[in-house]
Amino acid sequence: xxxxxxxxxxxxxxxxxxxxxxxxxxxxxxxxxxxxxxxxxxxxxxxxxxxxxxxxxxxxxxxxxxxxxxxxxxxxxxxxxxxxxxxxxxxxxxxxxxxxxxxxxxxxxxxxxxxxxxxxxxxxxxxxxxxxxxxxxxxxxxxxxxxxxxxxxxxxxxxxxxxxxxxxxxxxxxxxxxxxxxxxxxxxxxxxxxxxxxxxxxxxxxxxxxxxxxxxxxxxxxxxxxxxxxxxxxxxxxxxxxxxxxxxxxxxxxxxxxxxxxxxxxxxxxxxxxxxxxxxxxxxxxxxxxxxxxxxxxxxxxxxxxxxxxxxxxxxxxxxxxxxxxxxxxxxxxxxxxxxxxxxxxxxxxxxxxxxxxxxxxxxxxxxxxxxxxxxxxxxxxxxxxxxxxxxxxxxxxxxxxxxxxxxxxxxxxxxxxxxxxxxxxxxxxxxxxxxxxxxxxxxxxxxxxxxxxxxxxxxxxxxxxxxxxxxxxxxxxxxxxxxxxxxxxxxxxxxxxxxxxxxxxxxxxxxxxxxxxxxxxxxxxxxxxxxxxxxxxxxxxxxxxxxxxxxxxxxxxxxxxxxxxxxxxxxxxxxxxxxxxxxxxxxxxxxxxxxxxxxxxxxxxxxxxxxxxxxxxxxxxxxxxxxxxxxxxxxxxxxxxxxxxxxxxxxxxxxxxxxxxxxxxxxxxxxxxxxxxxxxxxxxxxxxxxxxxxxxxxxxxxxxxxxxxxxxxxxxxxxxxxxxxxxx
Amino acid sequence: xxxxxxxxxxxxxxxxxxxxxxxxxxxxxxxxxxxxxxxxxxxxxxxxxxxx
Numbered sequence: 048x049x050x051x052x053x054x055x056x057x058x059x060x061x062x063x064x065x066x067x068x069x070x071x072x073x074x075x076x077x078x079x080x081x082x083x084x085x086x087x088x089x090x091x092x093x094x095x096x097x098x099x100x101x102x103x104x105x106x107x108x109x110x111x112x113x114x115x116x117x118x119x120x121x122x123x124x125x126x127x128x129x130x131x132x133x134x135x136x137x138x139x140x141x142x143x144x145x146x147x148x149x150x151x152x153x154x155x156x157x158x159x160x161x162x163x164x165x166x167x168x169x170x171x172x173x174x175x176x177x178x179x180x181x182x183x184x185x186x187x188x189x190x191x192x193x194x195x196x197x198x199x200x201x202x203x204x205x206x207x208x209x210x211x212x213x214x215x216x217x218x219x220x221x222x223x224x225x226x227x228x229x230x231x232x233x234x235x236x237x238x239x240x241x242x243x244x245x246x247x248x249x250x251x252x253x254x255x256x257x258x259x260x261x262x263x264x265x266x267x268x269x270x271x272x273x274x275x276x277x278x279x280x281x282x283x284x285x286x287x288x289x290x291x292x293x294x295x296x297x298x299x300x301x302x303x304x305x306x307x308x309x310x311x312x313x314x315x316x317x318x319x320x321x322x323x324x325x326x327x328x329x330x331x332x333x334x335x336x337x338x339x340x341x342x343x344x345x346x347x348x349x350x351x352x353x354x355x356x357x358x359x360x361x362x363x364x365x366x367x368x369x370x371x372x373x374x375x376x377x378x379x380x381x382x383x384x385x386x387x388x389x390x391x392x393x394x395x396x397x398x399x400x401x402x403x404x405x406x407x408x409x410x411x412x413x414x415x416x417x418x419x420x421x422x423x424x425x426x427x428x429x430x431x432x433x434x435x436x437x438x439x440x441x442x443x444x445x446x447x448x449x450x451x452x453x454x455x456x457x458x459x460x461x462x463x464x465x466x467x468x469x470x471x472x473x474x475x476x477x478x479x480x481x482x483x484x485x486x487x488x489x490x491x492x493x494x495x496x497x498x499x500x501x502x503x504x505x506x507x508x509x510x511x512x513x514x515x516x517x518x519x520x521x522x523x524x525x526x527x528x529x530x531x532x533x534x535x536x537x538x539x540x541x542x543x544x545x546x547x548x549x550x551x552x553x554x555x556x557x558x559x560x561x562x563x564x565x566x567x568x569x570x571x572x573x574x575x576x577x578x579x580x581x582x583x584x585x586x587x588x589x590x591x592x593x594x595x596x597x598x599x600x601x602x603x604x605x606x607x608x609x610x611x612x613x614x615x616x617x618x619x620x621x622x623x624x625x626x627x628x629x630x631x632x633x634x635x636x637x638x639x640x641x642x643x644x645x646x647x648x649x650x651x652x653x654x655x656x657x658x659x660x661x662x663x664x665x666x667x668x669x670x671x672x673x674x675x676x677x678x679x680x681x682x683x684x685x686x687x688x689x690x691x692x693x694x695x696x697x698x699x700x701x702x703x704x705x706x707x708x709x710x711x712x713x714x715x716x717x718x719x720x721x722x723x724x725x726x727x728x729x730x731x732x733x734x735x736x737x738x739x740x741x742x743x744x745x746x747x748x749x750x751x752x753x754x755x756x757x758x759x760x761x762x763x764x765x766x767x768x769x770x771x772x773x774x775x776x
Numbered sequence: 777x778x779x780x781x782x783x784x785x786x787x788x789x790x791x792x793x794x795x796x797x798x799x800x801x802x803x804x805x806x807x808x809x810x811x812x813x814x815x816x817x818x819x820x821x822x823x824x825x826x827x828x
Contacts, residue, residue, distance in 0.1 A: 095815055095818075096815040096816060096817075096818040096819045097819075099812065099815060099816060099819065100819050100821055104821070117812060118808065118809040118812055119809055119811040119812035119815055120808070120809045120810055120811040120812060121809070167802050167803075167807075170802050170807065171799055171802055174795060174798045174799060174802070175795065175799075178791055178792070178794065178795040178798075181791065182787070182788060182791050185787065186784075198780070201780070205784060209788075
């Protein structure tokens with residue numbers, strides 16, 4: 048709603064249809080002159096033009112919203128708001144109610160990745176290089192077609208005038224990187240690239256001054272252009288992954304409720320101080336470490352320890368940030384914040400594990416290590432050979448430059464980024480976010496998979512197994528509906544759609560169970576002590592009758608299929624859980640995993656993974672809990688489900704956003720296919736060099752041959768990479 | 777061959793116009809939401825800020 052809304056009605060045909068006074072009412076409710084704020088909402092499900100329209104139309108008529116713009120590529124909407132009381136959370140809830148699932152994003156986290164300046168700069172360089180390449184190529188075609196004498200010199204001089212400024216501007220990323228490598232006494236791919244570009248342009252200029260026949264301006268520009276394409280693809284891949292990862296991070300808006308005298312105030316977790324009293328509602332996450340001051344509840348520690356069943360807790364018991372309060376309201380005192388929390392201690396373990404890990408050398412870097420010295424030696428040899436044989440410095444220099452140009456690592460510079468861009472694009476569509484190209488290469492090498500149990504193989508909620516039928520079932524259903532405890536939710540889910548028994552006076556006794564009155568008699572659903580049963584477990588007491596309930600753990604969708612698939616592929620599978628031996632053994636037996644460890648602490652998880660690595664195993668760790676983060680960091684390569692704790696998602700190399708855990712298998716197949724394509728591309732490039740280098744060293748490489756050879760090898764490797772766009776079978 | 781003195785500047789000028797248009801399109805954020813622009817064309821609503 049801008050001032051345009053006050054324009055004469057007839058100017059916009061759509062507004063004529065508005066009821067009289069509607070526009071005035073709509074605009075009058077907006078307080079004018081308020082400060083504009085921008086907020087960003089994530090819209091994970093939008094996919095078409097109708098969705099864009101629906102969301103923008105809905106937001107545009109909300110009071111306090113001055114503009115809304117959907118970005119379909121990022122699945123986000125940016126809303127400009129002029130009403131200071133409007134919050135992103137409210138807007139997200141309103142949108143979700145209209146059918147477009149919306150999530151609030153922390154705008155500070157998002158802002159860091161929103162403007163992609165580097166990508167735009169690269170694209171501009173690519174455009175300039177493309178323009179110059181096409182023009183110089185046209186002029187060169189005229190030369191190859193037979194232009195002679197003054198005409199040839201004119202065409203060469205114009206080419207030089209275009210090529211020099213463009214090479215200086217567009218090739219800058221290569222020069223910088225090569226300079227940085229040389230200063231550290233290293234050779235990287237950009238050193239031969241820079242040398243080839245600079246030598247080709249410089250020698251051609253000398254040739255042109257003496258009215259020579261051969262100029263390599265087109266070759267120098269084509270090189271720059273193709274390599275910039277590779278650079279841009281590489282950047283796009285990483286930027287897409289970064290933006291997706293920061294979106295995941297921005298989804299956790301961390302706040303706490305502080306008790307200030309008689310009032311409760313919602314504050315960001317960063318603003319808490321030691322000694323603050325905090326209120327934690329049932330269902331909320333505990334924001335800080337400290338003792339319980341008041342209240343009883345059940346605490347879900349799955350994220351921290353991997354234990355699947357909650358523990359009762361009361362005044363004096365210690366709780367930690369990251370646990371979830373399930374049943375009763377709690378007041379806790381913040382004792383440890385920031386650096387002192389359990390979370391920070393685990394973060395220190397993560398740092399140590401990452402420091403201890405062997406540095407991985409990328410395939411491309413390995414290839415460059417062999418390739419870069421070889422190219423320089425070959426070029427130097429051709430120079431010396433020709434100089435000794437003919438005594439002509441000019442010929443010798445020209446041939447040395449031709450060798451450098453023809454061997455320039457176009458294939459290396461383009462082959463790896465194009466494969467990685469194709470593979471991570473494919474994985475993104477499947478629902479796997481890849482943080483960097485190295486992760487993809489490492490995943491292809493994996494021979495041992497370590498799986499966490501709770502939250503990775505099983506869902507967070509237990510699954511109803513057995514219980515009473517008839518009247519008792521209806522009573523249990525009615526009681527269970529009143530609680531957030533996972534066992535209650537399991538019963539409620541089992542009885543979904545059935546009529547609950549008419550009960551009154553439902554009371555929740557946190558840490559014990561539920562009580563109520565049914566047909567005048569008291570009924571209780573809870574633990575053995577609470578119901579007076581003799582054996583452990585969950586019981587329903589109706590008068591004198593006791594009814595037991597049993598539960599199992601629901602396997603995540605695709606868990607069995609994934610374990611079978613991994614074993615079929617010849618991988619060793621280990622189950623590593625912080626849960627009790629009984630629960631872990633049950634799941635291990637169900638899935639047929641012989642190698643399982645229960646009761647693992649974060650330290651023992653690292654120890655196990657480091658032990659396997661020491662035996663030369665390449666370990667893939669899949670885990671979701673905060674207790675898994677250090678193990679994720681220690682493993683060769685790691686994955687987290689999208690439902691995982693923020694800490695472990697940020698450590699993991701890949702995040703599985705899709706619902707099924709079989710993505711682990713599918714991602715591995717893509718990684719193996721990508722590795723195969725990269726190796727194939729290296730082979731193509733070597734084959735091309737084996738044919739072209741002798742030709743160049745023999746002095747038969749004219750600029751025309753160089754142009755054809757270079758373009759065709761670049762196109763070959765790119766097309767080979769694009770074969771990865773479909774998922775391998 | 778004197779015709780070259782006209783044709784070459786003309787071809788360079790045309791190329792430069794294309795390049796300028798490309799650089800302008802980058803500057804005005806036209807590559808930020810490729811999927812969105814592809815879909816918005818199907819919408820019959822008047823878009824008063826097409827560059828986003």
